[in-house]
Amino acid sequence: MSNFTALIHNENIKIYSRARTWIMLIILAVFSAFLPALMYFTMDNPASRLGVWDSFQMIVSVVFFLNTIFVVVIAADSVAGEFTWGTIKMLLIRPWSRSQILLSKYISIVLFSLLCTAVLIVFGLASSFIFASPTGDTLSSITAWSPAEYSFIDLLCRYVTLFLTVTLAFMISSVFRASGLAIGLSMFIMFAQGIFAALLNPDVFEWARYLIFTHMDLRVYMGSDIGPGGATLGFSIAVLAVYYVIFLAVSWFVFRKRDVAG
Amino acid sequence: MSNTEMLSEPVARLQGVTKKIGSKTLVSNLTLDIPPGQIFGFLGPNGAGKTTTIRMMVGLISISSGDVLISGHSIKNNYKEAIASVGAIVENPEMYKFLSGYQNLRQFARMVPGVSKQRIDEVVELVGLGQRIHDKVKTYSLGMRQRLGVAQALLNRPKLLVLDEPTNGLDPQGIRELRDYLRLLCREEGTTVFVSSHLLSEMELMCDSVAIIQNGQLLEVKQLKEVGNVTMPIGETLFEVDDAEAALALIGQGTLKSGGLVVEAAREEIAEFNARLVAGGIKVYSIKSLARTLEDQFLEVTGGEGIE
Numbered sequence: 001m002s003n004f005t006a007l008i009h010n011e012n013i014k015i016y017s018r019a020r021t022w023i024m025l026i027i028l029a030v031f032s033a034f035l036p037a038l039m040y041f042t043m044d045n046p047a048s049r050l051g052v053w054d055s056f057q058m059i060v061s062v063v064f065f066l067n068t069i070f071v072v073v074i075a076a077d078s079v080a081g082e083f084t085w086g087t088i089k090m091l092l093i094r095p096w097s098r099s100q101i102l103l104s105k106y107i108s109i110v111l112f113s114l115l116c117t118a119v120l121i122v123f124g125l126a127s128s129f130i131f132a133s134p135t136g137d138t139l140s141s142i143t144a145w146s147p148a149e150y151s152f153i154d155l156l157c158r159y160v161t162l163f164l165t166v167t168l169a170f171m172i173s174s175v176f177r178a179s180g181l182a183i184g185l186s187m188f189i190m191f192a193q194g195i196f197a198a199l200l201n202p203d204v205f206e207w208a209r210y211l212i213f214t215h216m217d218l219r220v221y222m223g224s225d226i227g228p229g230g231a232t233l234g235f236s237i238a239v240l241a242v243y244y245v246i247f248l249a250v251s252w253f254v255f256r257k258r259d260v261a262g
Numbered sequence: 263m264s265n266t267e268m269l270s271e272p273v274a275r276l277q278g279v280t281k282k283i284g285s286k287t288l289v290s291n292l293t294l295d296i297p298p299g300q301i302f303g304f305l306g307p308n309g310a311g312k313t314t315t316i317r318m319m320v321g322l323i324s325i326s327s328g329d330v331l332i333s334g335h336s337i338k339n340n341y342k343e344a345i346a347s348v349g350a351i352v353e354n355p356e357m358y359k360f361l362s363g364y365q366n367l368r369q370f371a372r373m374v375p376g377v378s379k380q381r382i383d384e385v386v387e388l389v390g391l392g393q394r395i396h397d398k399v400k401t402y403s404l405g406m407r408q409r410l411g412v413a414q415a416l417l418n419r420p421k422l423l424v425l426d427e428p429t430n431g432l433d434p435q436g437i438r439e440l441r442d443y444l445r446l447l448c449r450e451e452g453t454t455v456f457v458s459s460h461l462l463s464e465m466e467l468m469c470d471s472v473a474i475i476q477n478g479q480l481l482e483v484k485q486l487k488e489v490g491n492v493t494m495p496i497g498e499t500l501f502e503v504d505d506a507e508a509a510l511a512l513i514g515q516g517t518l519k520s521g522g523l524v525v526e527a528a529r530e531e532i533a534e535f536n537a538r539l540v541a542g543g544i545k546v547y548s549i550k551s552l553a554r555t556l557e558d559q560f561l562e563v564t565g566g567e568g569i570e
Binding site for chain 2: 006007009010013014017018085086087089090092093094095096097257259260261
């Protein structure tokens with residue numbers, strides 16, 4: 001019984017036995033299902049109805065914000081919550097290393113982010129298939145991809161952004177032990193990322209080529225091969241990977257070294 | 263102390279344990295062996311470094327220099343093996359309030375090998391939580407949380423149970439119960455209990471030995487209850503008499519102090535001395551044992567000082 005999966009199981013219990021987790025999942029499901037229905041009932045002319053994948057695209061573009069926020073909330077509480085509750089003392093005095101405990105927390109958050117995204121996809125698609133028009137997709141005219149391919153590649157790019165934002169929240173939670181700060185800062189970066197990317201233009205500032213904001217939205221590569229500041233997809237992914245490793249390294253370093261007092 | 267106990271290895275050894283934060287030394291070169299099968303008290307005024315020491319013992323904070331060995335394993339270099347034989351409550355028994363007591367125990371049970379459902383039921387039984395174990399922890403009183411805390415600490419059948427100020431916030435009934443099951447544990451399961459407190463009277467009732475710490479330094483280790491069969495300890499006794507010098511001449515030992523004669527004597531001798539004094543025509547007004555309470559000793563060694 002006492003293997004690493006038991007630790008992840010413990011973390012999952014802590015996430016899913018709280019009412020707020022289920023409220024968040026229900027809100028995600030309801031919003032995803034609700035938008036196509038709303039459009040169906042408000043548009044009288046059947047000819048102007050969106051296609052299935054257009055409808056799904058619209059849902060993703062709106063509800064993915066919510067998705068990110070919810071996962072950030074859980075990630076921000078993961079380590080900080082244990083400190084707030086004082087249970088960190090109970091958690092750490094077991095025959096497990098701190099690295100293993102932190103890893104189990106991180107994995108449980110990644111699993112939660114996948115679950116939330118799955119809920120969004122399942123409810124959004126099901127609702128789109130019910131309420132949107134099976135013909136009338138306009139997406140396919142833009143790219144060589146089929147509407148389904150386009151939608152899922154778009155979703156994947158958004159998930160990359162979510163993944164980094166959540167890892168950042170996890171790092172702040174681990175370093176500052178304050179979930180409010182983790183949520184606030186991650187949200188700020190989520191919303192201000194576009195503004196930073198525009199202000200710190202890599203064409204103007206050479207160093208801005210290495211900022212995370214410049215590369216967080218990989219969807220630019222869906223339309224062209226050249227990204228911000230003449231970067232390639234490979235370069236963007238490399239920059240993001242470096243930031244990702246730094247976030248995790250800082251989380252691990254601080255959590256392992258921390259004196260748990262007071 | 264019997265021979266077997268003298269030969270047996272200490273359950274925990276603190277070896278020159280020091281904790282420094284910046285220029286401040288919280289615990290200084292603390293060396294202490296905790297013998298097995300005892301309730302060992304860790305006594306000191308607030309701020310003496312008790313909790314800091316305990317946090318180092320269970321690996322919650324780093325040790326600046328020195329080491330703690332538990333069952334021979336270093337907490338510094340061999341944490342998993344060392345902590346495997348420890349059960350602990352550090353400060354308050356904090357639990358996941360949104361889970362039931364039982365779910366909390368399941369959480370911790372999953373983290374150690376070989377804790378069966380049966381063992382969980384066993385510890386629930388031992389601490390007497392009964393059916394309330396299935397209620398959410400947020401509905402528990404402090405006393406119940408303390409019991410749940412003890413329950414989680416016992417899951418892995420620890421050789422060493424570390425309790426930090428366990429009587430804090432408990433009512434007299436709760437303190438009494440805690441004392442009773444610590445005794446039970448010590449007797450039935452042979453668990454060594456290391457318990458910190460600033461309450462002298464409490465320690466006196468609970469512990470076999472105490473270590474006294476002040477300003478981060480170990481002052482003294484005292485045996486409170488002699489284990490095994492040893493003769494009654496010889497204590498100082500004050501005879502309050504009308505003529506102390508005559509009494510001294512008659513008895514032939516002791517010192518003159520506070521208007522009387524102070525002798526070191528065993529129980530039987532006191533009666534004998536009394537008979538001799540009376541027979542010698544000396545008036546004996548009172549006979550008083552000068553055995554010091556732990557409190558006297560505590561104040562004596564700590565010099566009655568507060569936190570510096």
